[in-house]
Amino acid sequence: MKLRTILPLLAIGAIGAAGWTWWNDAPAGANVAPPAPEAVPVDTATATRQDVPVTLTGLGTVQALNTVTVTARVDGQIQKIAFTEGQDVKEGDLLAQIDPRPFQAALDGAIAKKAQDVATLENAKLDLKRFQDLAQKDFATHQQLDTQNALVAQTEALIQGDQAAIDNARTQLDYTTIKAPLDGRTGFRLVDQGNIVHATDTAGIVMITQIHPISVVFTLPEDELQAVQHALAAGTVQATAIADDGKTVLDQGKLVLADNMIDQTTGTARFKAEFPNAGNTLWPGAFVNVQVLLQTRHNALTIPSVAVERGPDGLFAYVVKPDAKVEVRPIQVGFNTGAFAVVDTGLSPGDEVVTGGQYRLEPGSAVKPTRTQTSAVSPTQEKAAQ
Incomplete structure (x- = not known):
């Protein structure tokens, strides 16, 4: 047999002999301990009591709150635009002015017509008094007296109609002054000075929003x-x-x-x-x-929502024990705000729960907390609770 074939065989035999000697020399029943598992780094938070707003x-x-499209209620030419776009206005503020002269003339005519009828009534009453005196002396017939009474009543009715015409003319004149109907802010101006507007226009002059x-x-x-x-x-x-x-x-x-x-x-x-x-x-x-x-x-027990886990038997949380190992603790959650959960049962104030790294854990796992969070109410929720 060649030398290069014999040498490897001799080496293998020597290794086998050494292994056999070590096995026989080892104490009976001795086992080699496996290395201890490393602690899992996790984030934790402490269960705390606090007032929690239910929202x-x-x-x-x-x-x-209110939106009004300001429109003209009479026909006429816009003489003045008294607001600027985007202006805050108060109820009663002037927005626009329509030419009032035709309406003023109509009001003056109605007033004059009433004055004419008032004078006619005064004369009719004097004639009625004369007919009454003559009738007592049989110098006037009852027909003449009745006719004069009817003329007085007719003239009084005319005066009432004249007053109604005056009120209507004054109202039409008031409509030429367009005022803000409520407090609010004006939008875009929908008509310019000099344009003719009509009471039937639907577009309006401006929109006011409260x-x-x-x-x-x-x-x-x-x-x-x-x-x-x-x-x-x-x-x-x-x-x-x-x-x-x-x-x-x-x-x-x-x-x-x-x-x-x-x-x-x-x-x-x-x-x-x-x-x-x-x-x-x-x-x-x-x-x-x-x-x-x-x-x-009030005084509710809270933990961050990320600490709540769901398993086959319901909700639970990983709780860090004093020996730095975790246990699975079944819990009942009253409600969850998205940022934190209110725990009704299963935890006590001061319990340290795992909020990050749970996917690497199992009951009894050793952990190493790397960051401690808080379960305090967020600033937005604090303002809502005030």
């Missing part, structure tokens, strides 16, 4: 209708308008109306909230979120 949030559309206060119409699932109605029956329900980012509070107001029917196509109920809008943060037509405060649960 519902729906998407809504901002609407002006934005102080302002309303938001929003929807909630029909399942929440009863809870909102109970809150309304108990007193004022606070509403908070929140921007699209879900954090910025635009304004705070109150819920004023639950609609009288449910939309069957969407399964939602409509509600209206009213806001003072002092800072003009709400604008007609804008989309905002509306958060309504139904109640405040």
